[in-house]
Amino acid sequence: MGAIFSIGLNTFREAIRSKVFYSMALFAILIVITGHFLADISLHQEKRVLLDIGTGLISFFALMLSIFTGTSIIYKEIEKKTIYLILSKPVERWKFIAGKTAGLLATIFTVVGIMLIFFLLELYLMRISPGTNILKATILILSEVIVVVAITIFFSSFTSPFITGMLTIGMVAIGRLLPDLKHIIQMKYEPDFIRSSVESLLQIFPQLYLFIPNGHDFNGVHVSITSDFVNWSFTFWSTAYALTYSGIFLFLASIILSKRDLT
Numbered sequence: 001m002g003a004i005f006s007i008g009l010n011t012f013r014e015a016i017r018s019k020v021f022y023s024m025a026l027f028a029i030l031i032v033i034t035g036h037f038l039a040d041i042s043l044h045q046e047k048r049v050l051l052d053i054g055t056g057l058i059s060f061f062a063l064m065l066s067i068f069t070g071t072s073i074i075y076k077e078i079e080k081k082t083i084y085l086i087l088s089k090p091v092e093r094w095k096f097i098a099g100k101t102a103g104l105l106a107t108i109f110t111v112v113g114i115m116l117i118f119f120l121l122e123l124y125l126m127r128i129s130p131g132t133n134i135l136k137a138t139i140l141i142l143s144e145v146i147v148v149v150a151i152t153i154f155f156s157s158f159t160s161p162f163i164t165g166m167l168t169i170g171m172v173a174i175g176r177l178l179p180d181l182k183h184i185i186q187m188k189y190e191p192d193f194i195r196s197s198v199e200s201l202l203q204i205f206p207q208l209y210l211f212i213p214n215g216h217d218f219n220g221v222h223v224s225i226t227s228d229f230v231n232w233s234f235t236f237w238s239t240a241y242a243l244t245y246s247g248i249f250l251f252l253a254s255i256i257l258s259k260r261d262l263t
Contacts, residue, residue: 007099008106015069015107047128048226054119055134055213055225058112059141065108066145067168070152072161073100074257094254101153101250108145112138133229137213140235143242144211148172150246150253151206157253158260175208206245210238 116138123130151171155164174181185198213225230238 004095004099004102007096008102011073011100011103012106015104048224050123050126050128051130051134051226052224054122055137055141058115058119058138059144059211059213061115062108062112062141062145063148063172065111066104066148067152067165067172069107070104070149071156071164071168073104073153074156075159075161075164093258097153097157097250097254097257101149104149104153105146108149109142112142112145130225133225136229136232136235137225140211140213140230140238143239144208146246147175147206147208147211147242150249154249154253154256157256171205172208174202175206176212178202178205178207178209207241210241 120130120134148168152164152168155167159167181202182199185195
């Protein structure tokens, strides 16, 4: 555990010092604050506009930070040859993966926490009560971050930052559009072997639409943080799904990295 903590702390410090991290974090916070002005110009829909835009922006920038700070997280260590110093000590490669994951998650969770504080302050100044839905939405956002970070580290364990970014963005896009893609396939193609194969293939992709705070249909029902939202049971099982899915990808990343010749 000591090795994992040390690697995670070092990763956190490196990410905090990153110019990309600072620029994206500052931009994200400023965008969340501007939701106040968008709410002001709405026609008596301040609560809906502010909550929808605020949670949506937090979710979006959390995803962007997950992708852009994670694409080179392992590649950079190999390029700078610092990974040799770490692995020359009695540190298993799975601990290296675990430490990198923990450090990256700590970094993104910190930014999400800061954005959430600004957002709650904004709601307080507008005299809007977010209720418990904001807590559920935050848990769902962080669950999606865990999945995306795991996917990013998985691709980063065997390919370049550019390809890692493209593959991760592709999986995120498909994961968020899965219900729509399935509907298109069912509408366009008759039941046959190819359709069944494509539908089975789509099951491999993460069901990221489960973690969107609002603006999506679940079983034909439109959910929004400002009205009827998901219950705690849904939140719990979505989080369990995220942890299971990310665990599988991190396990695969550990296996791939252990097979790589880094000598």
